[in-house]
Amino acid sequence: MGEGSTDTPQGVGHGGGREASHVPVLLKEAIDFLNVRRGGIYIDATVGLGGHSYEIAKRLGAPGHLIGLDKDPAALDIARTKLESSAGVSPATADWPKITLLQCSFAEVGERFGKNFADGILADIGVSSLQLDDAARGFSFQADGPLDMRMDPRSERTAEQVVNHLDERELADVIYEFGEERRSRRIARAICRSRPIRSTAHLADVISAAARPMNSEQRRIHPATRTFQALRIFVNRELDDLRALLEAAPRILKPGGRVVVISFHSLEDRIVKDAFREGAKQGVYTVLTKKPVTASEQESDRNPRSRSAKLRAAERV
Numbered sequence: 001m002g003e004g005s006t007d008t009p010q011g012v013g014h015g016g017g018r019e020a021s022h023v024p025v026l027l028k029e030a031i032d033f034l035n036v037r038r039g040g041i042y043i044d045a046t047v048g049l050g051g052h053s054y055e056i057a058k059r060l061g062a063p064g065h066l067i068g069l070d071k072d073p074a075a076l077d078i079a080r081t082k083l084e085s086s087a088g089v090s091p092a093t094a095d096w097p098k099i100t101l102l103q104c105s106f107a108e109v110g111e112r113f114g115k116n117f118a119d120g121i122l123a124d125i126g127v128s129s130l131q132l133d134d135a136a137r138g139f140s141f142q143a144d145g146p147l148d149m150r151m152d153p154r155s156e157r158t159a160e161q162v163v164n165h166l167d168e169r170e171l172a173d174v175i176y177e178f179g180e181e182r183r184s185r186r187i188a189r190a191i192c193r194s195r196p197i198r199s200t201a202h203l204a205d206v207i208s209a210a211a212r213p214m215n216s217e218q219r220r221i222h223p224a225t226r227t228f229q230a231l232r233i234f235v236n237r238e239l240d241d242l243r244a245l246l247e248a249a250p251r252i253l254k255p256g257g258r259v260v261v262i263s264f265h266s267l268e269d270r271i272v273k274d275a276f277r278e279g280a281k282q283g284v285y286t287v288l289t290k291k292p293v294t295a296s297e298q299e300s301d302r303n304p305r306s307r308s309a310k311l312r313a314a315e316r317v
């Protein structure tokens with residue numbers, strides 16, 4: 001899998017059980033790199049279930065402002081309860097920041113926020129346990145459900161449309177490009193011959209029959225893992241969104257403000273690495289992480305999902 005040969009495509013059946021995957025990944029490291037200042041303005045671009053946001057909010061105190069974004073309204077509902085209760089103390093009386101939660105893509109930050117607006121931006125990208133564990137959302141091949149995979153239920157493109165309507169060549173390209181799957185052509189051919197495919201279990205069976213593992217690396221993960229990753233990335237335009245966020249970040253950040261990104265596979269990590277390197281070349285960033293920060297042994301044991309996480313951080317000059 002390119003430079004990240006030990007990558008585990010995120011959250012599709014590698015021991016990240018429901019409890020484990022609810023735990024925010026690289027929490028201490030992310031908060032330390034963000035260097036949260038009391039009274040500051042911070043954007044959590046992927047608020048999810050609010051784990052990272054909660055720690056940011058605690059440090060901001062009453063004069064601060066936390067803006068949480070997510071494409072997924074179900075995640076925002078959970079985050080709202082967590083963040084607006086401030087550990088059972090009434091937010092009106094507690095030392096708790098103003099919280100604004102918005103359902104949108106982080107690709108929109110450039111349009112939504114002005115120049116020198118924020119002291120920090122955090123993005124913990126990818127799929128959440130809430131999404132993975134709900135069979136009805138179709139993210140996982142481990143439970144049968146409709147082929148949906150949309151993080152934002154308002155968006156038009158579903159996995160079912162991609163699987164049943166792309167031509168064989170386009171489908172193979174998607175599986176190769178976003179899943180880094182060497183058996184992409186064979187898998188695409190099998191999918192096209194088995195159409196219509198309406199459920200995750202049917203799709204996983206078709207892929208398993210077409211792509212028998214040929215070596216120990218392929219035996220290590222389920223044959224459908226990379227194809228499911230590819231479909232999810234394509235359906236949600238994940239890499240385009242990430243590029244848009246990274247392009248806008250230097251303008252939105254105040255001088256001295258920080259951007260911290262946690263990614264889960266090599267395609268994303270490469271985009272982050274290149275954006276920070278380019279920013280450093282142009283004199284807008286100081287890169288704070290020469291190499292990506294990864295989970296400690298203890299965190300990896302406690303939360304298997306953290307094993308593939310890579311954190312990079314940069315500071316606005």
Ligand SMILES: C[S@@+](CC[C@H](N)C(=O)[O-])C[C@H]1O[C@@H](n2cnc3c(N)ncnc32)[C@H](O)[C@@H]1O
Nearest residue numbers: 024046048049050051052070071105106124241
């Ligand atoms: C790994 S979870 C974040 C978990 C969160 N840090 C926590 O502590 O609970 C990733 C979240 O990002 C959201 N997401 C992914 N891509 C997004 C995008 N382009 N714009 C907004 N939200 C996005 C997903 O819907 C998901 O809820």
